[in-house]
Structure formats: C-alpha cells, structure tokens
Amino acid sequence: MEDTIGDDDGPEGVADLFRVIGRQIRLLRERAGLTQRELGERLGYSEDLIRSLERGRRTAQPEFLDAADELLGAGGLLRAAKDDMARARARARVKHPAWFQDYARLEAGAVEINFFSTLTFPGLLQTEAYARTTFMSRQPLLDEATIEQRVTARLARQETLTRWPSPMVSAVIDESVLRRSVGGHEVRVGQLKHMQHLARLRSTTIQVLPMTCEDHSALEGPFILLTPRGRQQLAYLEVQSTNRLITDTEEVRILAARYGSIRGQALSPHESLALIEELLGER
16 A cells, blocks of 8 residues: 655654654664563563564554653653653644545554455554565666655554554455565564564464465455444455455455455464464564
8 A cells, every 4th residue: 555645744743752762762772772572572562563662664553652761761751751742743744645545544554454465564553674675676666765755654643553543454364475574584574573563462363374274255355354443344446557446235244254254264263373473483
C-alpha cells in the first residue's frame, strides 16, 4: 500500500522532537546497559519498534513512555514528554493518495483487521527494513525522498497496533512469503523475528498457510477484511495498480467465508509460531 507524507505537513520541529525523544531513549537504554532487543523484551515490544523509536521514525505512545521511564530510571524525563508528543502527532498529519485515504481512515479506527497475504507480509506488520525494500523494488523506480516518505508513513500507520484498546488483528500468510528473502538474509531474519514477537501478543493472531496445502478457497489472491467501530465489515483489495474498497454486503460475506475457510486450512497459531522459530533456526 502506498503511503505518502506531503512536504507541507506541519513544522520541521515535529520531526525534530521525534528524533530528540528517540535519542533520549537510546542514551537511557545504553546507560542501563541494555540492547535494543533486551529493552524490547522487558517492555513487551519488538526490537524493530525500539530501533524505529530511537531513530525518530515512530512516535512513542504514552504507555511506552511511562514504562520506559520507570524501567530506565529516567526520573520523569520521558513521562514529561507525553503531552508534547501528543500535540506533535496531531500536527504531523500523514497524507495518503486519494485512492487510499478511505481505507487508511477506516483502518486507524478499526476494531478488527484480518489479512490474507500471498506475496508480502501485510504492510501493517512489516519492519522498517522490509517496508523500505518493497518500495525500493517498485517499477518504475521511486526516488529516494519518496521512498523515505512512504516508509515513514507506513510505520506511522502501525501505531494502530500499539494503541489501547488495540484492534483484534489476524493474518493468514502463505508460507512462501516467510521463505522468500525479500531484501536479503538480514531483512528476512528481522522480519521473521518481528512476526515471532507479534505472534505472542494477545491482540494478534498469526497463522501460516502451508505450501503443502493443495488447494484453498482464495486462490484468486490476497485481501483484507476490516471492521470499523460501530459499522459493518468491509473488504479491501489491492493488486498491481488496482485498488478497491468493497462495501457490498454480499461481496464482503463471500470474502469473509473464504477467510474462515482459509484459517481452517492454515496451521494453528501455535504451529505457525513453531514454523517461524524453525525458519529462524536455519540462519
């Protein structure tokens, strides 16, 4: 999904604030003698999230600042930034292409999101490095500034996963996606570690559709099911340059039925996590 940030989005001070807070987190972490992975494990976040926060690419949520302040012995330094961060997030509006705006708005307030992915990991679940690779691989080629804008916007969307209450997220991912080395070995390993982390969250269910599955009900391709708060379930399709938000009740019902069938054919969440860990063990 293509996400873009316009050049006129708020003052430069917003991005500067995110970077300053990120540097403070890094310095406090290093003072405590913790690696990014160790800090993430103690706070219940992925290593990739900690890395992105320290680079100022993602904004720290209030609950993260509270927990990090206490764990790192910041003496209120990080807690004191919560109001400034909230105001900065409000000013740093993410702009999406016209065709993507409706979906992005609905996703941000969704209570349930279901993915069926056959080519790449869902954008909402991608690491920074994996997302950058997907944009760098686009044809025709994107310029460097556009790539950075789209990576930043995609990561900003992922705040949906860390807000409270968080939506219930499930993803059925074709096994070939896990095995394909998009971006090379290090990028793939980082993405698999991120999926390992997500699979252990209470609000996220990850299932793998094994390559040994000889047939399934969604051979026509990937799709997303989305349930906005207080509204009926919707569907979203994105293939090549064709994007479609589906609101027709019967069409959505059919896709929902297919998704239920696919989940029944996929490995269980426990088996899927075991496969991810097995693939990580092959590095």
